[in-house]
Amino acid sequence: MSWFSRLFRSPKSNPQDTLKSIPIVKFDPSLVTTTVKADIKKNMRLIPELNTSNFNRLYDIALESVSRGGKQHLLCKALKEIEGISSSRAAEITLSLHSKANSLIDRERSKSIGIKHAVWMYSGVPCMLNPKSPTKAELRQDKAHSSANGKRYKIDKGLLLDGKWTWPGVEDGCKCSSRAVLSEN
């Protein structure tokens, strides 16, 4: 289990508390490849609140936040300054963008050292943005992710869950992680 997913082990944790407790992790900025940068930008474009004239500035901050590992507060602070974004929504967006970026960084790193398979690990905390009043889609996603626990998949392909190919940490609200399979490659 990665440090990131360990943060979500308590079902009582809320995104803001989680951000405060994020440990400083040694991080190699070169892991943020061109592919990772493009993915961060694509994911940011999908968030309506970020569609402002300040998008490029926010993207630069997001990049710095991911590249420096453990610097989520940089992005969260900038998001809170946007009109209409609450503290909890800023934390939610920050965690989501970091989770997706970390998932891709993990996959690229695994591939670069010849690891082709991984095992899906469900954290036990619901894969939902709002577990207190989940939408039908969130309930479906959580069910699919919990039943994926322990399943082996090809890292470049992912797992077909809830009708789409995906990886741990990529969907909004997902707290799953992965374990690399070191043999049978």
Ligand SMILES: [Zn+2]
């Ligand atoms: Zn999940």
